[in-house]
Amino acid sequence: MSRVIAIANQKGGVGKTTTAVNLSAALGALEKRVLLIDADPQANATSGLGLKPEDAGEGTYELIEGARKAEELIQATTTPGVSIIPAHLDLVAVELEIIDQPKREFFLAKALQDIRSTYDYIIIDCAPSLGLITLNALTASDAVLVPIQCEYYALEGLGKLLNTIKKVQELHNEDLDVEGLLLTMFDSRLRLSNQVADEVRSHFEGLVFETVIHRNVKLSEAPSHGENIIAYDAGSKGAENYLTLAQELIAKAS
Amino acid sequence: MSRVIAIANQKGGVGKTTTAVNLSAALGALEKRVLLIDADPQANATSGLGLKPEDAGEGTYELIEGARKAEELIQATTTPGVSIIPAHLDLVAVELEIIDQPKREFFLAKALQDIRSTYDYIIIDCAPSLGLITLNALTASDAVLVPIQCEYYALEGLGKLLNTIKKVQELHNEDLDVEGLLLTMFDSRLRLSNQVADEVRSHFEGLVFETVIHRNVKLSEAPSHGENIIAYDAGSKGAENYLTLAQELIAKAS
Ligand SMILES: Nc1ncnc2c1ncn2[C@@H]1O[C@H](COP(=O)(O)OP(=O)(O)OP(=O)(O)O)[C@@H](O)[C@H]1O
Ligand SMILES: Nc1ncnc2c1ncn2[C@@H]1O[C@H](COP(=O)(O)OP(=O)(O)OP(=O)(O)O)[C@@H](O)[C@H]1O
Ligand SMILES: [Mg+2]
Ligand SMILES: [Mg+2]
Numbered sequence: 022m023s024r025v026i027a028i029a030n031q032k033g034g035v036g037k038t039t040t041a042v043n044l045s046a047a048l049g050a051l052e053k054r055v056l057l058i059d060a061d062p063q064a065n066a067t068s069g070l071g072l073k074p075e076d077a078g079e080g081t082y083e084l085i086e087g088a089r090k091a092e093e094l095i096q097a098t099t100t101p102g103v104s105i106i107p108a109h110l111d112l113v114a115v116e117l118e119i120i121d122q123p124k125r126e127f128f129l130a131k132a133l134q135d136i137r138s139t140y141d142y143i144i145i146d147c148a149p150s151l152g153l154i155t156l157n158a159l160t161a162s163d164a165v166l167v168p169i170q171c172e173y174y175a176l177e178g179l180g181k182l183l184n185t186i187k188k189v190q191e192l193h194n195e196d197l198d199v200e201g202l203l204l205t206m207f208d209s210r211l212r213l214s215n216q217v218a219d220e221v222r223s224h225f226e227g228l229v230f231e232t233v234i235h236r237n238v239k240l241s242e243a244p245s246h247g248e249n250i251i252a253y254d255a256g257s258k259g260a261e262n263y264l265t266l267a268q269e270l271i272a273k274a275s
Numbered sequence: 276m277s278r279v280i281a282i283a284n285q286k287g288g289v290g291k292t293t294t295a296v297n298l299s300a301a302l303g304a305l306e307k308r309v310l311l312i313d314a315d316p317q318a319n320a321t322s323g324l325g326l327k328p329e330d331a332g333e334g335t336y337e338l339i340e341g342a343r344k345a346e347e348l349i350q351a352t353t354t355p356g357v358s359i360i361p362a363h364l365d366l367v368a369v370e371l372e373i374i375d376q377p378k379r380e381f382f383l384a385k386a387l388q389d390i391r392s393t394y395d396y397i398i399i400d401c402a403p404s405l406g407l408i409t410l411n412a413l414t415a416s417d418a419v420l421v422p423i424q425c426e427y428y429a430l431e432g433l434g435k436l437l438n439t440i441k442k443v444q445e446l447h448n449e450d451l452d453v454e455g456l457l458l459t460m461f462d463s464r465l466r467l468s469n470q471v472a473d474e475v476r477s478h479f480e481g482l483v484f485e486t487v488i489h490r491n492v493k494l495s496e497a498p499s500h501g502e503n504i505i506a507y508d509a510g511s512k513g514a515e516n517y518l519t520l521a522q523e524l525i526a527k528a529s
Contacts, residue, residue, distance in 0.1 A: 063428075150404050181317075241467060245470075
C-alpha cells in the first residue's frame with residue numbers, strides 16, 4: 022500500500038512544512054517507510070530534516086526535469102524510517118524549463134512511478150503558490166492534505182484552493198482525493214482560533230481531521246536544531262499532536 | 276515627495292499584508308496621502324481594507340497588463356488618507372500573459388509613472404514568491420521593506436531574498452533601496468523570538484527598523500472585521516507599533 026500525499030495551500034505560513042516534516046517523522050516512528058519530497062524552492066523541509074540545502078546537491082529539480090532517476094536522488098536522513106529528495110534554491114528555475122512542454126503537469130507523476138511501491142507514504146511539501154511545481158505535485162498525488170491556520174486570512178483562500186483541486190481532478194488527475202483539512206496553530210485561549218475552527222468544521226463537514234495541531238513553541242524551535250519534533254521533544258504537545266495525526270491517517274487508509 | 280515601497284518576502288505568513296494594510300493606515304492617520312496596490316492574487320490586502328475581492332472589479336491585473344490607466348483603477352477605502360488598486364483572483368494569470376514580452380519586468384513601473392506625484396507613499400503588497408508579479412513590484416519601487424517573522428524558517432530565506440534584490444538592482448532598477456528589515460510577531464517571552472531578533476540585528480546592522488511589531492491578537496482579529504488596526508482598536512499594541520513605524524519611516528525620508 023503506497024499513498025502519495027501533497028501538503029498544499031497557497032496561503033503562506035500555515036504550517037505546510039511543519040506538517041510535512043513532523044507527519045513524516047511520526048509515520049516513521051510508527052514503522053512506516055516514508056519518503057519526503059521537498060517541492061518548495063525555499064527548501065525548509067530539507068533543513069527541517071537536518072540537511073543543509075546548499076550542500077544537498079541534486080534533488081527535486083533533477084527529478085522533475087527527468088535528468089536523474091528517482092532512486093538516484095534519494096538520501097537518508099537521521100529520522101528513523103524517513104528518506105528525502107531535497108530541494109535546492111535553483112528549483113524555481115524548473116518552472117521556466119517545462120512551461121512550454123507538452124504534458125508539463127505530469128513530469129513529477131512520471132518520475133515517481135518506479136519508486137511508489139518502495140514506500141508506504143510519499144509526502145510532498147509544496148510552496149505557497151499554485152504554480153507549475155505545485156500542479157505537478159497535485160497531479161502526482163493520490164490525495165492532498167490542506168493545513169489551515171486558525172486565522173482569518175487563512176480562511177479566505179480556502180475556496181480558491183478547493184477550486185484548483187477540482188480543476189486538477191477534471192484535467193489531470195481524476196483520482197486525486199482530499200485527504201483532509203488540518204487545523205494548525207490552534208490556541209484554545211483565543212476567541213479567533215475557536216471561531217475559525219468552528220467555521221471550517223461547519224463549512225467542510227466530514228473533511229476535517231479529528232486531530233488539531235495546537236500552537237506549541239517547541240514546534241518552531243525544533244527546526245533551528247535541524248530536528249523533527251519527536252527527536253527534539255517527544256513529550257511535547259506538538260509531538261503528541263503529530264503522532265495522533267499519523268495514527269488517524271493510517272486508520273483512514275485501512 | 277513620492278516614495279514607492281514594495282512589501283516583499285518569499286517566505287509565507289511573515290506579516291507582509293498585515294504590514295501593508297496597517298502601515299498604510301498609520302501613514303494616512305499622520306496626514307500622508309497613500310495608495311495601496313494589492314499585487315497578491317490572494318487579495319488579502321484588498322479584504323483587509325474592507326473591500327470584497329470578488330466584487331472589487333478591475334485592479335492590479337488591468338494595471339500591469341496596461342488595459343487601463345492607473346487613475347481609472349483607483350478606489351476609495353474607508354481608511355482616512357488611503358486609496359487602493361485591488362487584486363482579483365485572476366491576477367495570477369497576468370504572469371503567463373506577459374512572460375514572453377520584451378521588458379516584461381517593467382510593466383508596473385510604466386503604469387505607475389503618471390500617478391506617482393499624486394501620493395506621498397505608494398505601498399505594494401506582494402505574494403509569497405519571487406515570480407514575475409513580484410519582480411514587477413521591485414522594479415517599480417524606490418525601496419523594499421522586508422518583514423521578518425521572529426522564527427527560524429524565516430531567517431533561512433533572507434539571504435536568497437537579498438540576492439534577488441541585488442539582481443534587480445543590477446538588471447532592472449539600480450535605484451532600488453532596502454527601506455529596512457522589520458521584525459514581526461515578536462514575543463518577548465519566547466527565547467526563540469529573542470534569538471532570531473538578535474541574529475538579524477547582528478547580521479544586518481543598520482538595516483533593521485528600530486520599531487518592532489509585537490505579536491498581538493488584535494492584529495489578527497482586525498481583518499475579520501474588514502478593518503485596519505487603528506479603526507479596530509486604536510489603543511492596542513499593534514496600532515501603537517504601526518504608528519511608530521510610520522513615524523520612523525517619515526523621519527528617515529527627511
Ligand atoms: N503548531 C505550531 N505551533 C507553533 N509554531 C508553529 C506551528 N506550526 C508551524 N509553526 C511555525 O510557524 C511558522 C510557519 O510554519 P511553516 O513554515 O511550517 O508554514 P508553511 O506553510 O510551510 O510556510 P510557507 O508558506 O512559507 O511554505 C514556522 O516558523 C513554524 O516553525
Ligand atoms: N504582529 C502580529 N501579531 C499577531 N498576528 C499577526 C501579526 N502579524 C500578522 N499576524 C497574523 O499572522 C498571519 C500571517 O500574516 P500575513 O497574512 O499578514 O502574512 P503574509 O506575509 O502577508 O502572508 P502571505 O505570505 O500568505 O502573503 C495572519 O493571519 C495575520 O493576521
Ligand atoms: Mg513551507
Ligand atoms: Mg499576504
